[in-house]
Amino acid sequence: MSIKSSPTRYGSVAIAIHWITALAILGMLISGLLAANATDDAAKLTLLRGHAVMGSLLGVLTVLRIVWWLFLDRRPADPAGLSRGQALAAHVVHYGLYAVILIMVSSGFATVILTGANLQLFGAAPLPLPDFGLAPPFTVHGILARVLIALLIGHIGAALWHQFVKRDHLLARMGVGR
Numbered sequence: 001m002s003i004k005s006s007p008t009r010y011g012s013v014a015i016a017i018h019w020i021t022a023l024a025i026l027g028m029l030i031s032g033l034l035a036a037n038a039t040d041d042a043a044k045l046t047l048l049r050g051h052a053v054m055g056s057l058l059g060v061l062t063v064l065r066i067v068w069w070l071f072l073d074r075r076p077a078d079p080a081g082l083s084r085g086q087a088l089a090a091h092v093v094h095y096g097l098y099a100v101i102l103i104m105v106s107s108g109f110a111t112v113i114l115t116g117a118n119l120q121l122f123g124a125a126p127l128p129l130p131d132f133g134l135a136p137p138f139t140v141h142g143i144l145a146r147v148l149i150a151l152l153i154g155h156i157g158a159a160l161w162h163q164f165v166k167r168d169h170l171l172a173r174m175g176v177g178r
């Protein structure tokens with residue numbers, strides 16, 4: 001498989017970034033929701049440390065992904081037979097995912113810094129953790145978490161529709177199957 005994409009398939013770098021990002025987003029949603037619902041501060045702190053580190057890596061990977069597409073690789077053409085509306089919806093979801101990930105990472109860090117929890121997460125300041133809900137960026141973080149889930153449902157639903165209803169082997173473009 002070639003490093004760069006062809007007009008019909010994604011290359012190995014794009015495929016690797018896609019699946020690592022997918023796993024990281026799943027981890028971020030699970031760790032974020034677990035932290036938000038944790039009643040024990042020590043457990044919440046451990047979850048949030050993992051959440052912050054994985055979120056930083058996800059942010060860096062997303063910037064690298066944008067740089068990759070802007071300067072180093074060219075996306076394959078849209079799958080054949082898409083209506084203009086379907087192609088537009090796919091592009092809105094794809095760019096929306098990039099934007100939401102970057103704003104989630106920024107609002108997460110803004111929440112931690114504004115509440116002073118960075119000293120507990122990355123230092124040894126004592127518990128209890130602050131009430132994150134008091135920091136305005138956390139409102140953005142919470143709303144965008146729901147937007148992200150909606151975008152993912154659209155994105156995954158469209159991929160499954162192509163694969164199993166239209167049967168056009170779309171997932172093979174992203175390295176799954178032939």
Ligand code: HEM
Nearest residue numbers: 028029032033035036052055101104105108109132142145
């Ligand atoms: C794409 C990246 C991210 C995703 C998908 C994500 C997801 C989530 C979710 C789903 C929640 C629960 C929200 C709620 O219950 O309303 C949450 C909470 C939180 N996240 Fe993130 N997050 C991301 C990045 C970050 C980063 C980089 C940080 C900061 C270092 C961060 C800090 C927090 C904090 C402090 C909470 C509050 C937990 C609590 O209420 O106890 N997040 N996140």
